[in-house]
Amino acid sequence: MADLLVNLWFEYLWPLLWLVIKIVLIVVPLLVAVAYLTYAERKIIAAMQMRKGPNVVGPFGLLQPFADGLKLFLKETVLPTRANATVFFLAPMLTFFLALAAWAVIPFGPGLVLADINVGILYLFAISSLGVYGIIMSGWASNSRYALLGGLRSAAQMVSYEVSIGFVLISVLLTVGSLNLSDVVTAQKTVWFFIPHLPMFVVFFISGLAETNRSPFDLPEAEAELVAGYNVEYSSMPFALFFLGEYANMILMSAMTVILFLGGWLPPMDIALFTWIPGPIWFAAKIAFVLFFFLWVRATFPRYRYDQLMRLGWKVFLPLSLAWLVITAGVLQFTGLVPK
Amino acid sequence: MIQAAVFYMFAILAVFGGVMVISARNPVHSVLFLIFVFFNAAGLFLLLGAEFLAMVLVVVYVGAVAVLFLFVVMMLDINFVELRQGFLHYLPVGAAIGLVLLIELATVFVGWHEAPEAKQMIAAATPDMTQVTNTKALGQIIYTKYLFLFQLSGMVLLVAMVGAIMLTLRKRPSTKRQNIADQLARRPEDTLEIRKVPVGGGIG
Numbered sequence: 090m091a092d093l094l095v096n097l098w099f100e101y102l103w104p105l106l107w108l109v110i111k112i113v114l115i116v117v118p119l120l121v122a123v124a125y126l127t128y129a130e131r132k133i134i135a136a137m138q139m140r141k142g143p144n145v146v147g148p149f150g151l152l153q154p155f156a157d158g159l160k161l162f163l164k165e166t167v168l169p170t171r172a173n174a175t176v177f178f179l180a181p182m183l184t185f186f187l188a189l190a191a192w193a194v195i196p197f198g199p200g201l202v203l204a205d206i207n208v209g210i211l212y213l214f215a216i217s218s219l220g221v222y223g224i225i226m227s228g229w230a231s232n233s234r235y236a237l238l239g240g241l242r243s244a245a246q247m248v249s250y251e252v253s254i255g256f257v258l259i260s261v262l263l264t265v266g267s268l269n270l271s272d273v274v275t276a277q278k279t280v281w282f283f284i285p286h287l288p289m290f291v292v293f294f295i296s297g298l299a300e301t302n303r304s305p306f307d308l309p310e311a312e313a314e315l316v317a318g319y320n321v322e323y324s325s326m327p328f329a330l331f332f333l334g335e336y337a338n339m340i341l342m343s344a345m346t347v348i349l350f351l352g353g354w355l356p357p358m359d360i361a362l363f364t365w366i367p368g369p370i371w372f373a374a375k376i377a378f379v380l381f382f383f384l385w386v387r388a389t390f391p392r393y394r395y396d397q398l399m400r401l402g403w404k405v406f407l408p409l410s411l412a413w414l415v416i417t418a419g420v421l422q423f424t425g426l427v428p429k
Numbered sequence: 430m431i432q433a434a435v436f437y438m439f440a441i442l443a444v445f446g447g448v449m450v451i452s453a454r455n456p457v458h459s460v461l462f463l464i465f466v467f468f469n470a471a472g473l474f475l476l477l478g479a480e481f482l483a484m485v486l487v488v489v490y491v492g493a494v495a496v497l498f499l500f501v502v503m504m505l506d507i508n509f510v511e512l513r514q515g516f517l518h519y520l521p522v523g524a525a526i527g528l529v530l531l532i533e534l535a536t537v538f539v540g541w542h543e544a545p546e547a548k549q550m551i552a553a554a555t556p557d558m559t560q561v562t563n564t565k566a567l568g569q570i571i572y573t574k575y576l577f578l579f580q581l582s583g584m585v586l587l588v589a590m591v592g593a594i595m596l597t598l599r600k601r602p603s604t605k606r607q608n609i610a611d612q613l614a615r616r617p618e619d620t621l622e623i624r625k626v627p628v629g630g631g632i633g
Contacts (some may be wrong), residue, residue: 160585173455173457176457176458176461206480207480207562207563207564208480208481208484208563208564211481211484211485211488212584214488214492215484215487215488215491215492218487218488218491218492218493219487219491221490221492221496222464222496224501225496225499225503226461229457229499229503237503240503241500241503241504244496244499244500245500247496247497248492248493248497251492251493253487267562268562268564396607397607398479400607400609
């Protein structure tokens with residue numbers, strides 16, 4: 090009996106518990122990062138507009154995100170009368186869940202990954218392409234014109250930009266020869282991919298802005314015309330879940346950019362001083378660098394018009410990334426650099 | 430044991446989702462259940478070790494096809510009562526089609542099991558899974574042995590797409606379109622004129 094219990098513990102329960110511990114170790118820092126991303130956004134945009142930003146709650150306003158979170162937590166959850174209740178509450182949960190689920194395959198350092206699956210990139214692509222459901226479902230379930238329009242816009246926008254993101258991914262994959270994210274990073278030992286794939290790096294970053302509904306592509310929530318788009322009917326925790334999901338997606342998109350183009354956890358140069366700093370710190374620093382661009386763009390550019398957005402996605406990025414894919418394949422084939 | 434349990438979970442949920450697709454009152458719920466079925470099918474693929482197919486199923490069907498499907502269904506103005514009325518009327522036809530499909534599938538599977546040549550083809554179709562990854566094995570087959578069929582299926586999709594665009598495209602001379610090249614080619618001299626206006630004289 091005792092034997093069986095010991096067996097059960099080591100065979101099933103302990104691995105399960107260990108998995109849960111690892112998940113918590115990923116999710117908690119992520120949520121803290123999301124909280125401080127909102128703070129960083131307000132501070133950085135304030136600095137760019139010569140304002141002070143949040144500076145009242147805590148030293149330098151550092152406790153502001155928690156005050157905001159608490160405020161949202163204490164508010165009343167409102168369900169519109171004619172809303173479809175199940176889908177209405179399912180949508181924010183789905184958004185939040187997907188934003189967290191994608192982190193399972195992100196390698197934070199050599200071997201530091203929850204699930205080192207062979208099709209890591211495809212998994213990320215699949216999860217990020219599902220993000221649209223949270224928005225489109227909330228838009229429909231709210232039974233409100235503004236929300237529906239926001240949801241529809243978002244669906245069209247995200248599907249459009251996914252196409253070019255897919256082609257960028259394939260170009261990178263061709264140079265790596267594997268769909269495993271750790272392999273993608275180790276393939277950049279000699280040169281980070283943003284140098285040979287510079288145009289695709291730009292395309293990917295801009296498509297990432299569109300995919301995460303960030304300005305200048307934040308049409309789904311254009312506050313001037315749609316009042317807030319898909320999440321106009323949401324309040325309290327459902328709203329907070331959307332908010333958290335959106336910012337977690339931003340961090341995820343930055344992490345993808347870092348892994349695909351900026352060498353993941355690798356230091357910029359393989360010299361003593363740089364290699365002393367552990368990989369996860371390099372990874373986090375690079376993510377923060379890319380996130381700064383996300384915020385910078387928001388403070389700088391006006392919102393795109395919808396037809397301009399579609400034109401950019403289908404008529405500029407799609408042909409460009411497709412041509413780059415063909416060029417990459419050709420160059421690799423004729424220089425004999427095709428990875429085995 | 431755990432694998433079997435997970436298989437039955439995915440299988441039962443997939444069947445449940447499939448039943449809900451046709452029995453849900455609201456068409457949007459039907460599409461959402463369809464997405465649920467796709468997910469469970471992807472889970473079944475994963476259990477089989479076909480990770481690439483599982484991911485592609487999610488990317489293509491859930492991430493793109495079902496979104497557009499949902500898009501259309503959400504925009505439709507459907508009279509639910511009217512939709513329900515035909516249910517019993519169409520039930521025999523639907524059941525008959527289902528039965529035919531079932532028999533066809535059974536024929537294929539039985540043939541696969543019984544035919545002596547089929548066994549060799551199974552052995553030849555997949556390379557050793559311990560040597561190459563699933564994705565590589567698929568790529569080697571699709572891009573070498575079945576390249577022509579692969580390209581052909583791509584062409585079929587392209588033709589369908591061009592056809593759909595041709596059917597719906599109409600030139601509307603009244604709408605104003607933005608021409609980026611024109612805008613960029615504009616010089617200040619073409620459009621601006623700077624004049625000295627005398628005080629109180631107006632531009633005349």
